[in-house]
Amino acid sequence: MSTVKFTEDHEWVLVEGDVATIGITNYAQEQLGDVVFVELPEVGREVAKGDEAAVVESVKAASEVYAPITGEIVEINGALDETPAKVNEDAQGAGWFVKMKLSDTSELEELMDEAAYNTFTAGLD
Template sequence: MSEIRFTDQHEWVRVDGDVATVGITDYAQEQLGDVVYVELPEVGKTIAQGDEAAVVESVKAASEVYAPVSGEVVEVNADLEGAPGGVNEDAMGKGWFVKLKLSDKSELAKLMDEDAYKSFVEGLA
């Protein structure tokens, strides 16, 4: 079973074994508006927790996607390069950005679970 965690920058990470799938939350994609471009890292790149993992451009703004955990990029969602609107359609599913081979699972403990993230977002309203 995979667990999902969230950052205060509205990224999510779903861990399955030692692979972490990273994307942005529904809240983040709603704030961005229509996503028109996604820049993804190279496979093989090592990214530290908090570093830029991808860039998203929308009709409203450009925004960095930060890595919620450290690891090596093992896969990128190439579908987003041709159809960046996939982020808006399914931010928490098919709209993922990168998959990282986790280098430090203990970093997950610093992130919010679903209930904590929901409370965090409600506090922003």
């Protein structure tokens, strides 16, 4: 059983058991434009919700990605080092950033489901 949740900072969180896969949404990659570099955290790092967890660089600008939940980084998407364009091609799939082991599953309840996120982004333009 897996669920996808979304944040107002345009991250998606796919929860499978006590591990969450995290990336930026398709809406976010469209706004950023061509991604040329992604700086990912070290495996083993403990991050608190709201900490800077990654940085996405497009041709024009750098954007911070904040941890949507608290936990430990257990895996990073090493493929982004060679092909950061995966974030543009498949933001909500092959362009994932990190996997985290959840510390507090109750944090997930504060996140939006897909329908709520779509309503949220529709109101931004």
